[in-house]
Each structure stands twice: as C-alpha cells, then as structure tokens.
Amino acid sequence: MHPQDERHLKLKRAMQEADLDTVLGVLGHDMRWPLKQLRSNLRLIFASAERDHVNLLHPPEDFVGWLQGPLHETVKGPGTAKANTVVARLSTLSQLYSLLMDEEVIIQHPLRGMTRPPGERKVEKLPPREDIERLLVHAEAEADDPALFAALTLMYRHTFQVAELLTLRWPAFEHNDGTILRRRTICKLDPESYAALDRLLAKAGGPLAHPTGRIFPYENNDALRSRIFQVCRKANLAFVNPAKLRKAGLRDFALTADEAGFIGDEAYALARRLAQQLEIDRKTDTASESITSPSGETDAG
Structure with missing residues (x-):
C-alpha cells in the first residue's frame, strides 16, 4: 500500500x-x-x-x-x-x-458556517516593533549561537512556527534564488531572511558543500524558547514568545500567503486582520490607561 x-x-x-x-x-x-x-x-x-x-x-x-x-x-x-x-x-x-x-480525508468541513461563541475579552499585547528590532540586534551579537538570529528573523519576517523551524534541513533551502520549502508552501525569502540563512550556510560549509543536516541546532521547543528568554534578559526586554513574534510579523509585513506559510489567501487574510486588530486594541488600551488616574478614576480634564 x-x-x-x-x-x-x-x-x-x-x-x-x-x-x-x-x-x-x-x-x-x-x-x-x-x-x-x-x-x-x-x-x-x-x-x-x-x-x-x-x-x-x-x-x-x-x-x-x-x-x-x-x-x-x-x-x-x-x-x-x-x-x-x-x-x-x-x-x-x-x-x-x-x-x-x-489531507483529502474529508471533502466537507462539518463546522463550516457554525456561529462561534464570543470569548472572554482580554487584550493581548504584541511586542512593539522597536522591541523586536532590539531583540534581533542582541541575538545577532550572540557569537556562541549564530542560529538564533536566523531563527528569530524567519519567525518574525515569514511567520515560521517553531515546529516548522526545528524540522528544516539544508536541502529545503535553495541558495541560488532564496526560496525555501516550508511545511505547506514554497516561500520566497525577503533579503534579510535570505542573508541570515546564507550566513548560517557559510558556517555549514557553503552551498558547494551541499550540507544535509538540520538547519537549526535546538533539540525542541523549550530549548529555543530558553535561548530567546536569555537574550531577552540581556536586552532588558520582557520575554517575546514565538507565537507573539509571529503575530507581530503578520502585523508588520505585507506578505503573500505563501511567504507567510499559509495554504490559502482567506486564512492568511484572517490571521493578518486579527494581528492588526490586536495592535489596535493595544493602542486603545494604552490610551485608556493614560487618561486614568492612579485611583482608577478618569480625569475630568
């Protein structure tokens, strides 16, 4: 079979x-x-x-x-x-x-059109762009872990999932044109992501060496999160978890569905709208806090 x-x-x-x-x-x-x-x-x-x-x-x-x-x-x-x-x-x-x-196991989604119940509203705050840029600067300076900068760059600029990163192998990266075979799509990398991977490839022997191993050395999700946590501490930043970094990428970059790893345009558009709404909610929440006195009463002006 x-x-x-x-x-x-x-x-x-x-x-x-x-x-x-x-x-x-x-x-x-x-x-x-x-x-x-x-x-x-x-x-x-x-x-x-x-x-x-x-x-x-x-x-x-x-x-x-x-x-x-x-x-x-x-x-x-x-x-x-x-x-x-x-x-x-x-x-x-x-x-x-x-x-x-x-997977073509079923041909019809049994929940399509079902009304979703409203959840309990909680403003999820995504890291500001300047915090992410600061994190990337500190990650790039980590001489003992050159893969971390590339991992963060792919998560931020192309919304790579951690599980997707950890299974990537060098044959999936086409050095000549900057494309990479993702779990669901073939992705054209932006110049920053290409450069980050190209530097890693050079450390693996360069394109002529045809390396075949895993691109990133982290054993599991926790290992990568621990490295991010350590660099966040060095950068004096709150921990930036990978999920929020990916959502920030959806907020900050106008990618195509393929470039973001989404199979369909509709799913990608929805994810991007949600990420952008989180930023709107964050700014609204911050503005509300700024006009509230320490006692919790709103200033009358």
Missing part, C-alpha cells in the same frame, strides 16, 4: 473510532498548540463521541447540537466550561477538520 493511502486509512479509522491518540500522533505536529493542550481541548469531544457512537469522520445531521454537550462540559459537570475554554475546544476541532480536508 502506498504510504499516503496508509496515512489516509489510518486517519479515517481513527476518526471513526474516536481514537484521539492516533489522530494526534499523525496530525498533532501540524496543529498550533502543544500536544498536551491539544489533548486537553479534544479529550472530552472524542470521549463523548465514543460513548454516544458519534462518527467524527462523517458526523450526523445534529452534530452541531450534539457538540454543545462536550464543548461546555468539565469535571464539575455539564455546562460548566468557561467561554474561552469552549472557544479553544471549538477552534481546535475546527483546525483538525481543516487539516483533514488538506
């Missing part, structure tokens, strides 16, 4: 049998949250599907209604989940179905 056919069969059987372990084993690394969080978000949905004999591969007509039960349930009982928990569970399940469509 062809490996792709075997993968499809494995995913189909796992969805039909509500086998969350197998589903995450195949697709978990392509999803936006850590595996522990993915399992937490999907566990009750899959457990309820197994109990109620609901086929998650081909959901019944009343699927959306049925879904309200596991979406809103916690260990405290039915209807006790907070709004943000419901949103996280629904978003994770929706992303899972989107990946299954990308």
Whole structure:
C-alpha cells in the first residue's frame, strides 16, 4: 500500500473510532498548540463521541447540537466550561477538520458556517516593533549561537512556527534564488531572511558543500524558547514568545500567503486582520490607561 493511502486509512479509522491518540500522533505536529493542550481541548469531544457512537469522520445531521454537550462540559459537570475554554475546544476541532480536508480525508468541513461563541475579552499585547528590532540586534551579537538570529528573523519576517523551524534541513533551502520549502508552501525569502540563512550556510560549509543536516541546532521547543528568554534578559526586554513574534510579523509585513506559510489567501487574510486588530486594541488600551488616574478614576480634564 502506498504510504499516503496508509496515512489516509489510518486517519479515517481513527476518526471513526474516536481514537484521539492516533489522530494526534499523525496530525498533532501540524496543529498550533502543544500536544498536551491539544489533548486537553479534544479529550472530552472524542470521549463523548465514543460513548454516544458519534462518527467524527462523517458526523450526523445534529452534530452541531450534539457538540454543545462536550464543548461546555468539565469535571464539575455539564455546562460548566468557561467561554474561552469552549472557544479553544471549538477552534481546535475546527483546525483538525481543516487539516483533514488538506489531507483529502474529508471533502466537507462539518463546522463550516457554525456561529462561534464570543470569548472572554482580554487584550493581548504584541511586542512593539522597536522591541523586536532590539531583540534581533542582541541575538545577532550572540557569537556562541549564530542560529538564533536566523531563527528569530524567519519567525518574525515569514511567520515560521517553531515546529516548522526545528524540522528544516539544508536541502529545503535553495541558495541560488532564496526560496525555501516550508511545511505547506514554497516561500520566497525577503533579503534579510535570505542573508541570515546564507550566513548560517557559510558556517555549514557553503552551498558547494551541499550540507544535509538540520538547519537549526535546538533539540525542541523549550530549548529555543530558553535561548530567546536569555537574550531577552540581556536586552532588558520582557520575554517575546514565538507565537507573539509571529503575530507581530503578520502585523508588520505585507506578505503573500505563501511567504507567510499559509495554504490559502482567506486564512492568511484572517490571521493578518486579527494581528492588526490586536495592535489596535493595544493602542486603545494604552490610551485608556493614560487618561486614568492612579485611583482608577478618569480625569475630568
């Protein structure tokens, strides 16, 4: 059997049998949250599907209604989940179905058109551009870790995910024209990102050496985050986590969907609008704080 056919069969059987372990084993690394969080978000949905004999591969007509039960349930009982928990569970399940469509395991998204519940509003503050530029300057000065500057540059300028970076190997980088084969797209690097990778390639022996190993030396997500944390401390900056760095890139650069690693223009446009809205919310929140006295009362002027 062809490996792709075997993968499809494995995913189909796992969805039909509500086998969350197998589903995450195949697709978990392509999803936006850590595996522990993915399992937490999907566990009750899959457990309820197994109990109620609901086929998650081909959901019944009343699927959306049925879904309200596991979406809103916690260990405290039915209807006790907070709004943000419901949103996280629904978003994770929706992303899972989107990946299954990308894999051509299903042909129709069962949650398309479903009204999403509003989450609890919390202003997420993205790092200002000047803080990111300061971080990059300090990362470039790290002589003992020349890969860090390139990693941060790709995350910021082309919204690379950490998992995507850690699996990159040199054959995916075309030195002649500055393109790189990403997880979902072929990306044309901007001059700054190309230069950062070119310097790393030179340390690996240059293009004529045809290196084949991993581009970045970090063993896992935590190893890279630890290096970012250390450089943030040196730069006297609050920790800039990779997710916020990627969103700041969506805010600051007008990329194409391919350049940002998105399969479709619609998904990319939505992600960019959300990132830009975060900046609007941050500025609004900052302006509100600036006219509020220490007692919490608004100055009358």
